[in-house]
Amino acid sequence: MKELSLNILDIAQNSIKAGADTIKIELTESGNRFEIRITDNGCGMKEDFVRNVTDPFTTTRTTRKVGLGIPLFKLAAEQTGGKLTISSKHESEHPQDHGTVVTAVFDPTHMDFTPLGDIASTLTILIQGSPDIHWIYTHSKDNGSVSLDTDELKAVLGDVPLDTFEVLAWIGNYIKEQYSGL
Numbered sequence: 001m002k003e004l005s006l007n008i009l010d011i012a013q014n015s016i017k018a019g020a021d022t023i024k025i026e027l028t029e030s031g032n033r034f035e036i037r038i039t040d041n042g043c044g045m046k047e048d049f050v051r052n053v054t055d056p057f058t059t060t061r062t063t064r065k066v067g068l069g070i071p072l073f074k075l076a077a078e079q080t081g082g083k084l085t086i087s088s089k090h091e092s093e094h095p096q097d098h099g100t101v102v103t104a105v106f107d108p109t110h111m112d113f114t115p116l117g118d119i120a121s122t123l124t125i126l127i128q129g130s131p132d133i134h135w136i137y138t139h140s141k142d143n144g145s146v147s148l149d150t151d152e153l154k155a156v157l158g159d160v161p162l163d164t165f166e167v168l169a170w171i172g173n174y175i176k177e178q179y180s181g182l
Contacts, residue, residue: 001072003117004036004106009126010069011038011102016130018042020099025123027116027139034108041099044090053086073104080110120175123148124168131162137175146178 001007008025015023020042028035045053053070074084082105091098106113123137127150139146148171150162160167 001076002114004076004114005117005119005122007069007073007076007104008036008038008119009122011073012126014069015040015042015100016133018044018100020133022134022136023126024136025138027119029108029139029141031142032107032109034106034113035103036106037101037103039099039101044094044098044100045086045088046090046092050086050088070102073102076114077104077106079112080107082106120172120179123175124172127171128163128168139179141182144182146175146182148175 001010012023012025015038018040020040022041024037024039026035026037026039028037070084070086077084084102084104086100086102088100089098119139123135126133127135131150133150135148135150137146137148153162153167153171157167162168162171
């Protein structure tokens with residue numbers, strides 16, 4: 001993928017399909033380390049599936065037998081000297097504490113580092129498509145941070161849905177404004 005934000009979109013869509021009602025997207029930048037962590041409380045994956053999930057021929061898709069999202073995310077990390085790790089607890093084995101954590105670590109100074117891309121649009125698309133999910137976004141850098149928590153927005157907005165045009169436009173602008181201050 002040409003932008004890491006598209007990898008984030010893909011992983012978050014997997015979380016949605018897994019039935020998550022809370023999805024946390026954390027980006028942390030410090031020195032020569034850039035980490036993306038996506039945590040959900042979806043149904044999780046069994047151990048044997050987690051062991052094979054980076055194989056393009058391991059997929060839950062029924063329309064085709066190839067899944068490239070996670071393998072491409074892993075490749076993007078590894079080509080900078082980083083790595084991808086996945087931990088998951090399946091709901092059948094952990095009925096009260098299940099979900100998945102996908103963590104990718106990159107060296108942002110490496111010449112093969114994939115740019116983050118348009119994260120504001122990615123988050124807006126995710127919220128528009130799944131406004132009932134509790135989305136938590138943070139991007140921490142050495143000189144500040146950007147954050148968005150949809151539960152906080154819902155508390156302020158009351159009955160106004162997150163997926164209305166005006167709210168989505170505000171969310172996109174709010175994220176862009178925070179980035180402009182870094």
